Amino acid sequence: xxxxxxxxxxxxxxxxxxxxxxxxxxxxxxxxxxxxxxxxxxxxxxxxxxxxxxxxxxxxxxxxxxxxxxxxxxxxxxxxxxxxxxxxxxxxxxxxxxxxxxxxxxxxxx
Numbered sequence: 001x002x003x004x005x006x007x008x009x010x011x012x013x014x015x016x017x018x019x020x021x022x023x024x025x026x027x028x029x030x031x032x033x034x035x036x037x038x039x040x041x042x043x044x045x046x047x048x049x050x051x052x053x054x055x056x057x058x059x060x061x062x063x064x065x066x067x068x069x070x071x072x073x074x075x076x077x078x079x080x081x082x083x084x085x086x087x088x089x090x091x092x093x094x095x096x097x098x099x100x101x102x103x104x105x106x107x108x109x110x
Contacts, residue, residue, distance in 0.1 A: 001025040001099045008092060008104030011084055019079040019104060021094030029072040031097070035079045037090035037106070044093070050077060084108045 007019040021033070035047040048058045048068040056068050067080040077094055086108050093100040 001096065003094050003096060003099060003101035005092060005094050005101045005104040008106045010107045010109065012110050013085055013108055015084050015108070016080070016082045017084065017106060019081065019092055019094075019106070021077040021079075021101060023075045023077065023094075023096065026096070028070075028075040033070065033077045034095045035066075035068060035077075035092060036095055036100070037092045039090045045090075047092075048079065081106070 002024045004022045005019060007017055009017055011017055019035070030052050032049060032051045034049045036044050037047055038044045046059060047062055048056065048066060050056050050068045050070050058066060065081065065083045068078065069080070070077045081088065088106060088108050090106055091103045092106050093103050
């Protein structure tokens with residue numbers, strides 16, 4: 001299993017980012033995938049899940065600002081993050097079956 005995140009960047013408050021997770025080594029189309037994040041000094045926080053049928057769920061605090069999606073043909077999962085706030089600054093991971101990628105950094109600051 002290999003998961004490679006990308007798309008993290010420095011963005012101003014109110015800005016947007018789209019994170020990507022390129023997956024390989026398993027049957028992507030049948031797997032449910034997650035996004036999680038971690039801020040310094042805290043544990044890993046679940047953000048969102050997308051199931052193989054396209055159903056999605058979100059942490060209460062992020063619903064409405066974040067949108068998870070997947071492209072099975074490209075073996076890639078996405079997280080569109082809008083209206084970003086400084087508290088969204090974190091290292092973000094995509095996860096599947098207990099595996100996680102190498103992370104991508106999201107920094108929200110003016």
